[in-house]
Amino acid sequence: MMTTEAASQVYEDTWIPSACGMCYNQCGIRGHRIDGTLVKVEGNPDNPIGRGRLCARGLAGIQLLYDPHRVNRPLRRTNPEKAIGGDPGWQEIGWDEALDEITTRLKAVREEDPRGLYFAGTVISLAPLMHALGTFLPAFGTPNSFVSDGHHCGNAEHILARTLHASVTTNPDVAHCSYLLLFGCQAGLGTYYALTTMAQDVADARIRGMKVVAIDPFLGSAAEKADEWVPIKPGSDGALACAMLNLLLNEYELYDADYLRDHADGPYLLTEDGWYARDRESGRPLVWDANAAYARPFDATDLGTVALDGVYQVDGRPCRTVFRALREQVAKWTPEAAAEVTTVSAETIRKIAREFGEAASIGKTIVIDGQELPHRAASALYFKGAHGHDNAWSTSLAIELLNEVIGASNVPGGLLGTNPVCFGHPETGFPRWEPGADVDGLLEAGALLYNDPHGRSPGWPPPPTSAELPNLRDLVGWPITTCFTPAALNDHENFSFDHRPEVLINYGSNLLMSAARPEVCFEAFKDTFVICFNLHSDETAEALADIVLPDTSYLERLDPIPNFTRHHHPVGMGDWGHTIRQPMVEPLFERRHFSEVLLELGGRLGITEPMNLLTNHLYGLVAPHALAPDEQYTWREIADHAYKGWFGEERGLDWFEEQGVITWPKKVEEVYWKPFIHARAPLYNEWVKRSGEQVAKIAQERGMKGIDTEGFVPLPDWKPCRAWKPRDGYDLQAIYYRVPWHTFSMTYENPWLDEISRGEPYSYFVCINTATAHAKGIADGDPIEVEGVDGGTIRGRARLTQGVHPEVLAVANNGGHWAQGMPFARGKGVFFNQLLPMDLEHTDLVSLSMDCDARVRVQKVPEA
Amino acid sequence: MRLGMVIDLKRCIGCYGCQIACKAEHGTRPGTTYARVVKREWGVYPNVKKLSIPVLCMHCAEPPCVEVCPTGASQKRSEDGIVFVESDFCVGCRACVMSCPYGARYFQDEQRDYFDTGENEYEQALYAAHQAGVVEKCDFCRHRLEQGQEPACSANCMCKARIFGDLEDPNSEVSRLIREEGGFQLNPELGTDPSVYYLPPDR
Amino acid sequence: MRVRVKLHGGVRSCEMDPARSSFGLTLRNGGNAGDLLHALAERCGDPFRRALDSTDERLPRHLRLFVDGEMLVTLDQPVVPANGSDAGVTVVVLTPMMGG
Structure with missing residues (x-):
């Protein structure tokens, strides 16, 4: 095809394994380089993330690498007037000049008040983002970071993925599913986590006979393939889900009582004011022991039959079980009531509720790898279409509970967390993480975004303590992403912050376009010294940046853990795959990798020691592979430490550069962990109720306006957005x-x-x-x-x-x-x-x- | 042997991966898409359907393009039925473009680039294989077949909606699918006998 | 046992003068992470005092304590030098990842 000249003139013809970076999924790719030019990017068949198949974006990445409009050298603003759509009057400068100025400014900020440094990033460049969030920023001492597309992220889904599935994200187990209900999302059919693999699995499942119902105002690519398109009014998905819950629980009685009693907090007793009724001595939540006719701690060793449903007298007061509370909570959502707000007919609501409940095959089991497991062949999945509204929490909870009531959670056929259990590579036992139960017997996730060697991340959710951080981390610290910072800065009198953004490092994100209308972010940072580290001189750079630094694309850089191991990795059985991202070509022009620049800045600022310690924590590195605190490492050396720490002395950076990916088979106990790890899924969210009260108290103490805590509900309901x-x-x-x-x-x-x-x-x-x-x-x-x-x-x-x-x-x-x-x-x-x-x-x-x-x-x- | 492709319209989600897999394999110039996707919509809200139909050269058993070619540049391989253009013989008369009922042929009239700044490094490397003034089209990735690989579009398809194989072998996957799943050709009434078959979306 | 403490990141501001974000402490031999937190709370107040209010047996999530480079996880974990000598230890205190 491309042999236009004699073959003897070809001095190089090589394939390089790596990871995609055209969206957040980080699929396995390989690139074909001839004589120094990258001529093809395609899926890497050796990699379980994508299994050799890529989407259009991944295949087109080469035109990002060679886009003539990329930023290639550091730029400095010459026009002091910052304006949306204005001309910054870029002047090319050298890296030394740029970093000298940045160092001087950052030193001053750090001496004065490190919180003056703000950081914005994007989830597309997950690995460099995590490196900044996990090492540079905490070592510098600023909590003021946010993801510029954070408001459009999985927010509510991430919270429930954590509480119910011990992960950050979810995907349905389509290999064993026969009914997939999609609320405003397009898993395997358009865009979603692990798209390239899910597309294969969903197509296989649909050929096998899995029915897909797409609930969406727009007939997009998922609805096009669905067996049934259910158009719905935007923001009303929660009402539909509440009506389905009502039908399943109160009319059809299609629910998994064993699951709800033994694997969820269904039998926990609630006081009249909405708290778990607790044992006076141990503080443990109480359940009703039907044999003893007495309320006893859920973990009492000699419990009789535990009551799932009912109202019982505890200390002379009536206490409902959580299950009863849920039944009563959704009772008002008749299909007719939901039809009125959703525009979905009551008849359709009844039909899909019954189909969903019946497809779950409650009581059936399946044998996988010799283990007999519950088989619940129905999943309800949701994303931005459903939860991109100010009723996100309640809506998402209602949809998640559809899976919970039929027991289709973390078992074959149901909704799975994205790989919440990993026993590590068979030879080393690393990396590893697994969930457990907290003192109330409720599910507590293992290590999530970082790779703590201890495999757990306790202490969640953080209690609301104050309202001094513009990203609201001290007020509502549990969502993984947020983009609230600019709005809070614009509303600073209400929040009464005691510091202002002096410097903003904006990495890979175009926050003027990605957050909301551009004026919001422009107003927030127009008086800030802004450094944009990015691929293009985009809208944000031209309006706000004082200095633009040329980033490497994902085809020009090394990231030892592009997807942080488990995120967007396919769910279900198959292989684990730990992938390298490596340069397919050396960085063109004067482009530099953000992580390498952060290492240099760390050295210039004298924070190498804390950065190294935090790097050990981020990658879960222990002796002898931990970084020494006071040594200045290169990015390649850090990658080498990480690989050897996880996969053994013989599998360092060299090995990964050559092999691209290490794979090993998943175990059934990892994939379908629910029957093996005794930790209850919280249907009732006591912590949300408690947090809401604390948030309201803080807002009142500080005289803050507009803090509406009505949405802090422990059980789902619906209100218009x-x-x-x-x-x-x-x-x-x-x-x-x-x-x-x-x-x-x-x-x-x-x-x-x-x-x-x-x-x-x-x-x-x-x-x-x-x-x-x-x-x-x-x-x-x-x-x-x-x-x-x-x-x-x-x-x-x-x-x-x-x-x-x-x-x-x-x-x-x-x-x-x-x-x-x-x-x-x-x-x-x-x-x-x-x-x-x-x-x-x-x-x-x-x-x-x-x-x-x-x-x-x-x-x-x-x-x- | 008669090489052909089955495109499963139930599996296909209309993601355009085939269009870009082809582009990435061949490095074609702007406007040239050997593989592309046609979108159709019918019915009245809320009883409405959409369908994505990936198309490419049908590699007809009776190709009108070969028939009308005055120079013999357009040919059908006798050993496997692949229809292709021998660029060196093509004089750019475009009779084949007019004769193809499936719009599968692209005349390279001007040396256009994607960016206004001229060819980038990638385009410099890839466009050398694409002559000006000739007609180009899908050739089922002959160069890949020689290396024992299937065409780029079917190898990549992330819904596994494109299956490649020998239509004359009754035991091949393509033959089985056509037989058992109701495979059909596009516009069979034209009598060109395409080697690309489709499986119905609702089955 | 001599303990050299280095405060970094968000906890650095506990000492009003950033130049004094590195200082020495004495900890009884065989002391554990809880004892260390007590000593730090005595000298610096919050956020260490707040950490002591926790009923959890694990160290609070808003603090990261590294003893000679090894991170502490539970309050009963002993504070011992990495090389086993009694020459003392270096403790680095950090705040973890925030935001996103």
């Missing part, structure tokens, strides 16, 4: 959906992916229901203007489709770039986030999820 704000004339709800060939806004600069969108009918348009459009005199292709009730106007062209709810406008991802430094992306697609305010009002304080939809009106406008 605030983005449903009614106002005359604003008659539609704008939502975004995701397509499998774009990642957030970053891939709009990729010409191959742009070519897809230009040939595809919907993704560069604003989709509107045909009948709705006709009523408004809008024809297909018309230029339209969409105005949000909270301000913000976007423009685009109308695409008339039958595949969208009549009250909804649907926009793909988040396009419409305007930066001079991303000329290819400029004007492509629609900038959805312009419609989104970011403030307390539109944020679910339990999960720090944001309303990702907006009440709007639409009108036809003249051709530009």
Whole structure:
């Protein structure tokens, strides 16, 4: 194909194993390099993450590597006027000059008050992000970090993945599932965790006969493949789930009583004011011993039959079981009541509830690798479509409890945490983590994002203590991601922070576009010294940056643990795969790896010792592979320590550079751990109730306004999200959906992916229901203007489709770039986030999820 | 032997992975997509369906493109039925483009690049194989077949929706699928007898 | 036993003068992590005092204590020099990862 010259002129022809970085999934890839030029990237068949198959984004990564518009040298702003869409007047400078200035500023901040350093990152570059969050920032001494797309992340899902599945994320066990219910997500069918592997597994399962029901306002790629598309009003998924719970528990009596009694807190007794009834001596939660007719600690050794349902007298007061409380809680959600808010007919709600409950095959077992396990062949899964609202916590809880009540949680066929148990490589026992039970008998996750050698991360959730941190870590510290920082800074009088952002390091994120409307982040940091470490001079850099540093792409850098081992790794049986990301070409021009620059900055700032100790903690390194505290290591040396620490002396960096990935088979006790680890899933969230009271108290003490703790509910309920704000004339709800060939806004600069969108009918348009459009005199292709009730106007062209709810406008991802430094992306697609305010009002304080939809009106406008 | 492909419309999610797998394999210029996806929508809300239909050269047993080619550049391999263009013989008359009912042929009229700054390092390496003034098309990745690999699009498909094999071998996976799962050709009435078969989306 | 303490990161501000974020302490021989926390609370107050309020047998999540490079996990873990000598230990105190 490419042998245009004589073959003898080829001096190099090699394949390099590595990891993708075009979205957060970090699939296994290999690259073909000829004479120093990368000519092909494809899936690595040796890697269990993707098994040799890649999505369009991963295949197109080569055009990111060689994008002529990349930033190649450090840039300094010459125009002192910062403005959205302004011209920064970039001037190229050398690395020494850039780092000298940054060092001077950081030294001053650290002496004055280290909290003056702020950090924003992106989940796409997970490994460098974790290196910064785990080592540099705590060693420097600032807690002020946030993920710029954090509000659009899994927030509520991450919390419940932790409490119910001992992980950060979840995926259904489709290999043993026969009914998959998708609430606003597209697992294996569009975009979701472990997409490339899940796509294979979901396709196999569908051929085998697994039924898919997609609940979504837009007929996207999951709904296209679903056996049934159930269009729903945005933000009302929680009402649908509550009605399904009601049907399963109170009408059809389709629930797994054994699971709820023995593996959840179903039998725990609740006092009238909503706390676990506790044993006076031990403080342990009480259950009702039906034989003794007495309330006894759940862990009493000689318990008789434990009552799952009912109300019992404890110390002369009536106490309901958690199970009874849940039944009563959802009783008001009749299918008819839910139909009214969801626009899904009561008949449909009854049908899918019954199908879901029956598919679970409650009571059945399956033998896998010689172990007889419960087989619950139904899963309910959800993501941004369902929980991208200010009722995120309650909505997500309701959907999760669908799995819990049928016992389809952490067992074959059900919803699995993303690999919450790992016994480590057979030869070394590393890395390892596993959940256990806390003093109340409830599930406590193992080590999650870092690799603590002890395999556990106790002390969660952190109690609310104060409201002094703009990322709300001291107030609501349990969500993994948040982007609230800019909104809090803009609201600083309400929060009364005692420090201001002096320096912002913005790594890999385009926060002006990715958080909400750009004015929010611009206002927050316009007086801050901003360092953007990124691939392009993007909207954020051009508006805010004082210095831009040229980052390496994922094809030019070394990351020893690109996915932090378990995240976005496929669930279910199969292989563990521990992958290297390594440069397929040396960094072009003067691009540098963020992690290497942080090591250098650490040395310049005199914080190498704490960084080294924290690195040991992050990677779980113990003697003899731990870093010595006072030595200055290179990034390659650190990678070598990490590999040898985990996989033995003979498997260092050299071994991984050659082999790319180490695999070993998963054990059934790791994958389907629920029957093997006795820890109860908390259906009742006492901690949320307690946290809510503490948050309210702190807000009152500090005189803070707008801290609404009504959403801190221990059991699910539903209320409309605030983005449903009614106002005359604003008659539609704008939502975004995701397509499998774009990642957030970053891939709009990729010409191959742009070519897809230009040939595809919907993704560069604003989709509107045909009948709705006709009523408004809008024809297909018309230029339209969409105005949000909270301000913000976007423009685009109308695409008339039958595949969208009549009250909804649907926009793909988040396009419409305007930066001079991303000329290819400029004007492509629609900038959805312009419609989104970011403030307390539109944020679910339990999960720090944001309303990702907006009440709007639409009108036809003249051709530009 | 007659090489062909089965595309399972039930498995396919319309992700465009095939379009980019092909692009990444061949390094074709802008606008040239040997593999692409057609999207269709029908019905009235809420009873509406969408369907993604991946298309490529159908490698017809009776290829009109070969018939109309005045120079013999467009050929069908006798040993396996692959339809391809011998670029050195192509004079760019585009008769084949007009004759192909499936829109599978791309005339390389101008040397366009993706970025306004000219060819990048990758394009410099890959575009050398693509002559100007000729017609290009899918050739079932002949160069990969020679190395014992299947075409790039089917090797990559993350839904395993593309299956490649010998249509004349009754025991091959493609033959079995066509037989047992209701395989059909696109526009059979045109009489070109395509070697690409589809499996129905609802089954 | 002599203990050399280095405060880093978020706990560095416990000492009003950052230049004094490194100091010496004496701990009884055979002392454990809990004893060390007590000594630190006596000298620096919060956040060490807050840590002592915890009923958990594990060290609180907002502190990371490294003794001669090894992280402590439980309150009853002994504070001993890595090389086994009685020359004393270096304790580095850090706050863990925050935010994201």
